[in-house]
Amino acid sequence: MTTAETLVLRPGDAGYDDETTGFQTGFALRPDVVFTASGPDDVVAAVAHAAAAGLPVGVQATGHGLPDSAEGGVLVSTRRMDTVTVDPVARTARIGAGARWGAVAEAAAPHGLAPLNGSAPSVGAVGYTLGGGLGILAREFGYTADHVRSVDVVTADAVLRHVTADSDPGLFHGLLGGGANLGVVTAIEVGLVPVTRLYGGSLGYDGRVTGPAGIVREYTRWAATVPDTLTSSLAALVYPDLPSMPPHLRGTYLVSVRIAFTGGAEEGERLVAPLRAALGPALSDTVREMPYGDSHTIHSDPDFPHPYYGDSVFLDALDLGGVTELFTACGPGADGMHVVQLNHLGGALARPAPNAVPYRDAAWLVRILSPLGEGGRDAARAHHARAFGAVSGQVMGRSLNFAFGGADRPEGLYDAGTRKRLADLKAAYDPANLFRRNYNV
Incomplete structure (x- = not known):
């Protein structure tokens, strides 16, 4: 497990700028503290710290879809959580929060399988999927979110949950399409397709x-x-x-x-x-x-x-x-x-x-x-x-x-019914709106 000395970075610390800078360079992140997560325990620690201090939480893997500039708060950097494990029999991949689509495609290919990725291999697979995922084979297979089997997420009470459509259909529904509003996702299990x-x-x-x-x-x-x-x-x-x-x-x-x-x-x-x-x-x-x-x-x-x-x-x-x-x-x-x-x-x-x-x-x-x-x-x-x-x-x-850089105008991202359902989930799982460094509902 990562020690507190190497887990936490603050402005001026060596490595702070590397963790806060992503693919999108048009908007700056200057959090009070960065948790460089290597696993779910680190994410739990980050959320517990933020909740105790009343600080907003943001998440960054690759930084492609940065919602806006942000000062203060807690940033959870998940780029080290990049493990990809393929089950060729079940035709699934377990994807860590920091993994990129290129790595998922590379891991699936020897088994005659492919993920429902987007057009750029450098994009983070988990963040992309939480937003829906409109991939290069979308008309044949649908949204990537449609193929998710389970989600591991740390909610605002600093609890790591394994969520499926059977175990918690409401939360499962909201996580897939709701972006980063309901917690910090540490891994997903997603179906693969037999395309070579x-x-x-x-x-x-x-x-x-x-x-x-x-x-x-x-x-x-x-x-x-x-x-x-x-x-x-x-x-x-x-x-x-x-x-x-x-x-x-x-x-x-x-x-x-x-x-x-x-x-x-x-x-x-x-x-x-x-x-x-x-x-x-x-x-x-x-x-x-x-x-x-x-x-x-x-x-x-x-x-x-x-x-x-x-x-x-x-x-x-x-x-x-x-x-x-x-x-x-x-x-x-x-x-x-x-x-x-x-x-x-x-x-x-x-x-x-x-x-x-x-x-x-x-x-x-x-x-x-x-x-x-x-x-x-x-x-x-x-x-x-x-x-x-x-x-x-x-x-x-x-x-x-x-939506790249428009977190101040979330209108239109959901129809009225979907937005109401997400708002109800937000009230239940994150009543203090800890997870608000995003396109907030």
Whole structure:
């Protein structure tokens, strides 16, 4: 067990800055004390300390989804709790709070299995799943939260609980989709899927030549025809014209269709052929058969820490003109760099499950992520408001997984019924609102 001297860090201590700095560098954490947890006992100690002192608790594994800057309180750093254990017979993985999706995929692959991870292998698996988990195979298998078998969590009374749908259906429901509101999760057990390979990749087009309107039209028309075994999205960004960028990307307005299909390559080619014909010659084409371990290359998300602000909206239907206007607002004429992505939903995502993941009947999700420049969060938020205004008539709510840096505005993250149920659980399990360094209910 870790000693108190090595467990607790305070401002000025060696290692304090390493524990408080994560992937998201746009928002600063300056807690009064950091508990560098190596196991559940350390988490229990951290929560007991916070409860006794009346201090708010935050949690950080990788720091991708940092909700905001924060001063004071207790930070539980779970990055050392990164054990992954696969049971190939049960087709499950037990995942520690600090494990990243890349490690889970690597552990599952020798058994012919795969996790329902997102697009970036460096993202923490547990935090991602507690927010729902919209993965690269989402239309076929649903949200990652739908496949969780159990959750180990330390609640505000500093008790470690092993929670299942049978042992405590209410708490189990709220933990999956409720984020960090109800405790500090130390591990989850999640189901794996028998997937070893994919047909997938990215089709990239020069948006200055083709124009976003035609690409959005043809992509959404095509997406309506594909089976649930094909998950896709449309993304666009203007690469900065900087010497540090690869020459072929500098200043390029790249509009890309991302594809992941679990069927055979021949069937995949047949499904994608109408889209290729409609959009014409691609600037880049990486669509191919690949081992599941290469699935992160479909999106090729950046793997280096940087500052950003992000938000999203679920849409109940597609207004082609509105979505096109949104893409245009984030294109070459925008006031900065903005990455916009349109995710095709439906399929297994629409199936009910015993958790708090909302808006299952949404048809699309639109996400905007903006690297923070001189104007900071205020400028990015103002731009998002203008862009999302183009689709306001179809908005159902927002996604917890894709809210980056907006903890001061939690509205819309849940429908009214789900929010009420979470608030009731909060009152029962955390009446003092100890766990409030998050998108608080």
